[in-house]
Each structure stands twice: as structure tokens, then as C-alpha cells.
Amino acid sequence: MAMTMTQKILAARAGLPSVSAGQLIEADIDLALGNDVTTPVAIAEFEKIGAAAVFDQNKVVIVPDHFTPNKDIKSARHCKIVREFARRHNIKNYFEVGEMGIEHCLLPEKGLVTAGDAVIGADSHTCTYGALGAFATGVGSTDLAAAMYSGKAWFKVPEALKFNLVGALPEWVSGKDVILHIIGKIGVDGALYQSMEFHGEGLAALSMDDRFTIANMAIEAGAKNGIFPVDDKTREYIREHNAAQGTEYTADEDAEYAAEYTVDLSKLRPTVSFPHLPENTRTIDEVGDVPVDQVVIGSCTNGRLSDLRAAAGILRGKKVASGVRLIILPGTQRIYLEALKEGIIEDLINAGAAVSTPTCGCCLGGHMGVLAEGERAVSTTNRNFVGRMGHPSSEVYLASPVVAAASALAGRLFDPAAL
Helix, strand or coil: CCCCHHHHHHHHHHCCCCCCCCCEEEEECCEEEEECCCHHHHHHHHHHCCCCCCCCCCCEEEECCCCCCCCCHHHHHHHHHHHHHHHHCCCCEECCCCCCECHHHHHHHCCCCCCCCEEEECCHHHHHHHHHCCEEEECCHHHHHHHHHHCEEEEECCEEEEEEEECCCCCCCCHHHHHHHHHHHHCCCCCCCEEEEEECHHHHHCCHHHHHHHHHHHHHHCCCEEECCCCHHHHHHHHHCCCCCCCCCCCCCCCCCCEEEEEEHHHCCCEEECCCCCCCEEEHHHCCCCECCEEEEEHHHHCCHHHHHHHHHHHCCCCCCCCCEEEEECCEHHHHHHHHHCCHHHHHHHHCEEECCCCCHHHHCCCCCCECCCCEEEECCCCCCCCCCECCCCEEEECCHHHHHHHHHHCECCCHHHC
């Protein structure tokens, strides 16, 4: 039976010769991930069933990143719960403040995910790891509890959408613009419980960071997961981060897809998602006059070193507009340190930015930049729902790091090419 990349991984993990869309399976997982928000609930369920130990001390990962360093007493209590659980069960991959990072930046960096893995995480953006040729998807805390105990999870095998990428990215256009363009085209439910598979000669134009960003936001189209085939760039990344070699899966030529789309990368423009849905996209030429109060560059979507480099390239030697707050959220401590060594952090601070320790921070309206009523933010994060970053009357505009940086200088949504 012909299968997609995702179907082949699920078949292998279920010990089956093949699977088909809609089939219910029980599959072994290679990694179970939780954070400081979702893991306390999973721990309560884990203990409720009387589980004595996790299935594998090396395959349960806990990263306290959403409200850490602790923003209040409640978040401190949550972090204490996961910290004590990690100690009790000798969790090898528990990352404390000072060594942690934003989970979906940290796990690939640590070499914890590789090609062909099946990964679940109690966080919707777990789909990020599809950039490495892995099946990765978000689950609820109860599913995480069961997986921590059994090392297994139930899945309904998703059907797939095929995205043929052609051409190369023009200047000022990045992976963030690619995925915003796609979501604008198919809508926030355009891939509902489907696998978004990316193919075509245009893949050669995408860096690994571009791919992480695109896979990260597959969930914003309603997808079960996003996945890229393994190529030389993937293999090099896996080697550099000391990950296991893994297993490379390719879709069969006659695999069935629910729909196919062609995206000409060369024709894309910097793209902005207007409130209050990621599908509400406009190119930078169409945004009009939109003054902003705050700019955020970071998150699991765009907090990598290349993102900080791109922002610093725009901001270097200039000053943020009066009245605009610029907040930088590096993805991990390693990224932060590399940015310091390269002088990027100095450039950002000289431009007027406030630089945070790695944390999800204001992305989910947590801390480090929550918006007041009526305020607008341009953000490199992944969601712009009502109240996502603060007050229900605030607004979030999603954009790439270069558009965000240019907007910080101009005090309004701005085309980086016009600087």
C-alpha cells in the first residue's frame, strides 16, 4: 500500500506493514514532552493511575519554559511540582532555569529528536520537529500521562496535503512568510487533522531554521503535523547536534493526498497576519498605516540565532522609534550566548531593545511584555487570537524578524526593503 512520510513512520512505530488514513493505531513513541503549564496536570493523572515509574528515564523530557523564571506564586508551585517529579523519577532530560530554553528550540539543539522519530508533547507546537523528518504532534495532558507510563499513544492516522515548493526565496522573505502565505491561502482549518507534507525543488532554498518555523505553524492551519523529507541540510543539522542518525522515510510516488498545492517561493512578499486569526494575511505592500506600541522578536517560531541575526542586521546603528517597546526572547541559552559572542545582543540593546532570558514570556500573554487595553504589537510569535498577548482589546500582528525589526524603527508596520 502506498504511504506518505507520516504514515510510514506511524506504521513502523505501530509494528504494522502499512497504515491508511483514518485507521486507529497504538504506536510506540520515541519522546514524551511536557512543560511547566501542562506537566503538572499530567503528573496528577500519572499518580492517579498508580504508576510507579516512567517508561524510560531518557525519553521523558520536561522543559519549564512558559512562566519561568517563575512569574508568580502559582507558576512557582507548578515548577516545583515538575521539578520534584523529575527528581523522583530520575528524568535525565529535565532542564532547569539557567540551562533551559523554549522547548521547541531546545530539543533539536540538544539532539533529542532525529529523523523518523515519533514524538508527542503536551504543547500544540510540538509539530516543530517535523522539520527533521520526524512525526511530531501535540497532545493533551492526559495523553502525556499515559505516554510517560506506557511509552505508547493512540493515533488516528491522518490523511495528507502535499505542498510543492518551487523557486527560491527573494530578499527579505523567510520561512515565516512562507507559512503565513500558506495559512492565508488555505485557512486556519484548511489542514484540519491532516499531515502537511512539504516537497519540491524549492526545499533547497529553505534553511533548517526556515523549516522549523514552517513546521511549527502547521498547527495554525489545523494540521496534525507538518513534515519535511530528509536532505543533506537535515543530515548536517543532525550531525552537528549529535543526534542519533535516525531513519529516513520518503513518501511513495503514488501516495494519496487529499489535496495538492504549489507555492512559488520566488513570488512571495513579506507577509503579515492581521488580528485576530493567522489566516488574515496581507503582504507588506497592503498593510496600510498601522502604528504599533510593542515589537516582540523571539519564541519557538522565530527565536533562533538566524532570527536574531536578521533583526540585528536591520537595527544595527539605528534607534527604536520613540514610544515603541522592543522585546527580544532568545530561544535557548546557547542561542543567547552565541548572539552575545557575535555582538548581536550589543547591537540590539544599543538600538533600544530589552533582552530577556529564554522564555515563552508574552507569546501567550504570560509575562515579559503583556499588552494593555488597546495596544498593538508586531510579533514573530505564532498566534494572534483575541487576548493572546494580553488585554482582549489589544491586537497582535504576526510577521518575520526583519519586518518586526523594521516596524520597531518606524513605529508602524513597515517594509524592511524601504529602510
